[in-house]
Amino acid sequence: MxxxxxxxxxxxxxxxxxxxxxxxxxxxxxxxxxxxxxxxxxxxxxxxxxxxxxxxxxxxxxxxxxxxxxxxxxxxxxxxxxxxxxxxxxxxxxxxxxxxxxxxxxxxxxxxxxxxxxxxxxxxxPAQRMAIVNCLKVMSHGMHDFQRNAGQHGLKTLCDMDCYCYCVAGVVGEMLTELLIDFDPALASQRDPLMRLAISFGQGLQMTNILKDQWEDHRRGVCWLPQDIFARYGVRLEELQAGQQDANYMSALTELIGVAHAHLRDALEYTLMIPSRHSGFRRFCLWSIGLAVLTLRNLQQTPHFSAGEQVKVSRKAVAYTIGLTRLTGNYNTGLRWLFAASARKLPLTPLSAEWSTSPHPHLAWPKSAIAYFAESA
Structure with a gap:
């Protein structure tokens, strides 16, 4: 009893x-x-x-x-x-x-x-708990290391931005993949390519958020944009003012939109590797990808925005994205066409060699990053 x-x-x-x-x-x-x-x-x-x-x-x-x-x-x-x-x-x-x-x-x-x-x-x-704990360790340690040196000067390089995005989003992609493989062990044979694409998926979503929220971050005294990309166009990040962007700023922003677009292409490939029997997981991925692509389009079309609210995807566009992906979610050809149509006017910046060859591109990052990733795992 x-x-x-x-x-x-x-x-x-x-x-x-x-x-x-x-x-x-x-x-x-x-x-x-x-x-x-x-x-x-x-x-x-x-x-x-x-x-x-x-x-x-x-x-x-x-x-x-x-x-x-x-x-x-x-x-x-x-x-x-x-x-x-x-x-x-x-x-x-x-x-x-x-x-x-x-x-x-x-x-x-x-x-x-x-x-x-x-x-x-x-x-x-146990496998689910382990995946979650490992993700939290890398995320919390990594975020702190970046927050400690954060300021309006931004991150030094695009590589540093990659590293930051891994800490806050790429590692989440890895965790979600571990949870999916635990749910369906038949996917274990695809672990390496799924992990590489999962990290790139996270990068695409996080870069989109960074670009959208840059002025809110600026008002908080931080910036996650890469100095090297903007310096190439003669722009100093700490001197930027919301609503006063010039052509040089727009050139740098366009290049970063192109990088995010390239990562979202990887996100689509990740999704297409998931069997159509997992239609719910596909929708989980596709809706995130669709909202990110629409946000990048809004960024490109609103060059002088001064707040994330101005480039946020409308509820009507969200509903439209959901409807289209429900119709095409089980058909890879249809999804490729839908992505291409949605992103056709976006710039595309080729990714570095590490992203196309390594299942774990963050292994090519600075030794300090590798140290705390290894420490946290």
Whole structure:
């Protein structure tokens, strides 16, 4: 009788945790609240949990009231809470009380409910938990290293931008691929090409976000654009002013839009490698790709934008993208045609050799990056 009551209590607690995950997702993400529900239930549960934990790591790094040292300390404590080294209840309660009003109410609530989120984490299969934890370690350590030196001067090179994008998005692509292969082991034979394309997929999405949000970042005193690309056109990033972009700025922006476009082509190839029987996972990918392509088009057509809101994809365009991909989602030829038609006026900048030959292009990055990736794995 006692065992039965205990089992019911655990089941009830897990159900509450799942309900919280589903409820908070739409409050902390517009895009992922749209795409994650397309996944099959078992995969959806793990991906939702992974996204929320990544969002907590991101929230810590984005909090302007925290110093670089505090961010590192809280990120380390967060990983300890996720891996069970410290009790999450006390950590999350203390941390949630320290956020400024710059952090949204939904994000503060998510942090305060970390113990509930971790109930779901701890109920996942071991391979799923390992994929999520490895991703969080690389993400939190990598974000901190970049945030520590962040400023309006931007990143030194496009290679550094690649590295940053890996830390915040490419590693998520790897994690999602691990979760997918765990869900369908028949895909294990395609692991290497899927991983290479997953990293490029993440790069394309993150670059699009960086370009869209550059003026919001600028107002916060940070910039994730590469100095070398803009310097080639005589532009100093720290001197940029929203709404006052000149032709030289537009030349540099066009080149970066071309790089993002090239990565989104890899994202399409990744999606086409997923068998059509996984139609939900395909939709999860396709909707993200479609929204990114439309955002790049808006950026190209609105050269003097001064806020991300001005280039955000409209709800009508979102609905149109969803409808078209539902019609063509199982047909590779149709998807190639749809992508080509949507991106036909975008510039295209060829990717470096590492992206086309290496399953793990970040291995070609600076030794300092390799060190903390290896340390975190």
């Amino acid at each position: 006692l065992e039965s009551q205990t089992a019911l209590a655990i089941e009830s607690s897990t159900t509450s945790a799942d309900a919280y995950q589903d409820a908070i997702l739409s409050k902390v993400s517009r895009t992922f609240a749209l795409t994650i529900p397309q996944l099959p239930p078992l995969l959806r549960r793990a991906v939702t949990n992974a996204y929320l934990l990544c969002r907590i790591a991101d929230t810590i790094e984005d909090e302007p009231a925290f110093s670089a040292e505090e961010k590192r300390r809280y990120e380390d404590a967060f990983i300890d809470a996720v891996t069970g080294r410290i009790a999450p209840q006390y950590f999350s309660a203390e941390l949630a009380s320290l956020f400024s009003t710059e952090t949204s109410e939904a994000e503060r609530d998510l942090v305060s409910q970390l113990p509930l989120v971790l109930q779901v984490t701890n109920s996942l299969m």
